Amino acid sequence: MMNKGKLAPILKLNLPPPDETSLAKFLTESGTFMDGELLVNRNGVRIVSQTQSDSPPLIQPSDNQLSLADFDAVKVVGKGNGGIVRLVQHKWTGQFFALKMIQMNVDESIRKQIAQELKINQTSQCANIVVCYQSFYDNGAVSIILEYMDGGSLADFLKTVRSIPEPYLAAICKQVLKGLWYLHHEKHIIHRDLKPSNLLINHQGEVKITDFGVSAVLASTSGLANTFVGTYNYMSPERIIGGNYGYKSDMWSLGLVLLECATGKFPYSAPQPGEGWVNVYELMETIVDEPPPRAPVDQFSPQFCSFIEACVQKDPKDRASANELMSHPFINMYDELAVNLSSYFTEAGSPLATLFGYFVVAWLGFNVCS
Numbered sequence: 254m255m256n257k258g259k260l261a262p263i264l265k266l267n268l269p270p271p272d273e274t275s276l277a278k279f280l281t282e283s284g285t286f287m288d289g290e291l292l293v294n295r296n297g298v299r300i301v302s303q304t305q306s307d308s309p310p311l312i313q314p315s316d317n318q319l320s321l322a323d324f325d326a327v328k329v330v331g332k333g334n335g336g337i338v339r340l341v342q343h344k345w346t347g348q349f350f351a352l353k354m355i356q357m358n359v360d361e362s363i364r365k366q367i368a369q370e371l372k373i374n375q376t377s378q379c380a381n382i383v384v385c386y387q388s389f390y391d392n393g394a395v396s397i398i399l400e401y402m403d404g405g406s407l408a409d410f411l412k413t414v415r416s417i418p419e420p421y422l423a424a425i426c427k428q429v430l431k432g433l434w435y436l437h438h439e440k441h442i443i444h445r446d447l448k449p450s451n452l453l454i455n456h457q458g459e460v461k462i463t464d465f466g467v468s469a470v471l472a473s474t475s476g477l478a479n480t481f482v483g484t485y486n487y488m489s490p491e492r493i494i495g496g497n498y499g500y501k502s503d504m505w506s507l508g509l510v511l512l513e514c515a516t517g518k519f520p521y522s523a524p525q526p527g528e529g530w531v532n533v534y535e536l537m538e539t540i541v542d543e544p545p546p547r548a549p550v551d552q553f554s555p556q557f558c559s560f561i562e563a564c565v566q567k568d569p570k571d572r573a574s575a576n577e578l579m580s581h582p583f584i585n586m587y588d589e590l591a592v593n594l595s596s597y598f599t600e601a602g603s604p605l606a607t608l609f610g611y612f613v614v615a616w617l618g619f620n621v622c623s
């Protein structure tokens with residue numbers, strides 16, 4: 254018997270073109286017809302198990318028959334350097350997705366590379382990686398259908414809460430480490446662009462990593478490098494100096510992201526207080542030449558300070574791996590608090606959540622000092 258929501262294997266059919274049949278009026282632009290348990294399009298017929306409820310089958314990342322025409326735009330949820338992200342709804346299943354559109358005119362070989370990179374997370378088996386369902390190239394834009402994360406990014410969330418208390422950070426970090434472990438050890442991929450806006454959250458309290466692969470391909474394309482290399486803020490010293498770099502460069506970025514979440518500000522402060530960096534080269538010089546940032550020992554637990562230190566070692570050989578950090582004492586030190594990320598992400602900023610925040614801070618103060 255099939256699982257709920259699972260689709261049967263595709264049976265190939267030779268359907269006449271939509272405009273030659275009366276069936277055409279029931280089809281979407283992409284030529285998909287769906288009635289109860291029957292799903293027909295030009296790729297074939299699919300039948301959903303008889304034992305299932307009335308709800309339409311959920312779309313799986315392996316379904317290669319999505320088309321942009323099958324989605325209704327709901328709203329814009331974010332804008333990045335290279336593109337725009339919209340919440341969209343699939344017409345047949347009602348399922349929500351994020352549609353990321355990156356405007357660019359790239360040649361065939363780059364498009365193939367991007368498609369190849371995106372296939373990696375179409376087959377992702379990790380709960381802490383944002384699922385990529387499909388990518389399209391149309392009219393000079395690459396469009397990517399992604400799992401929709403209704404809490405937005407950690408960068409968005411930080412704007413609401415300003416900083417994240419350690420117990421929540423430990424729970425968030427645990428999930429990010431699982432995602433990084435999967436990328437590094439299972440998929441042998443370096444993320445290359447780990448930063449708060451590429452860590453997405455949802456109302457279930459899940460934290461997932463997004464946007465790997467595409468940026469790497471785009472950055473390696475000389476004509477697009479300036480637009481798509483994005484920020485140097487979280488880039489490891491060995492990458493900045495143009496040396497060899499590996500998985501450990503992601504661990505450097507993780508350290509900076511966590512420190513920023515804990516303190517509420519980017520760890521490399523600008524030379525003049527209250528001002529931004531004059532230029533990116535000054536920032537790069539500071540990352541390469543100055544000692545790495547640290548968590549203030551009077552404000553954070555020794556375990557957290559030690560975790561950050563393990564991440565932001567300037568020599569990657571001295572830096573801990575995702576695997577090693579999964580058993581770092583910081584990761585499980587708040588387990589007894591059993592924090593609920595789901596309510597934290599959904600209620601943050603509300604008076605009740607603020608009250609709970611005070612309780613957590615008081616608990617921390619008591620435990621760190623005693």
Ligand code: ATP
Binds near residue numbers: 383400
């Ligand atoms: P940059 O382009 O510099 O890397 P970015 O990561 O913010 O910056 P995008 O990846 O285009 O740029 O994302 C823009 C915003 O869209 C994110 O900050 C987030 O708020 C939102 N977003 C991206 N992907 C999703 C998603 N899958 N679900 C929900 N919101 C998303």
Ligand code: MG
Binds near residue numbers: 451
């Ligand atoms: Mg992004």
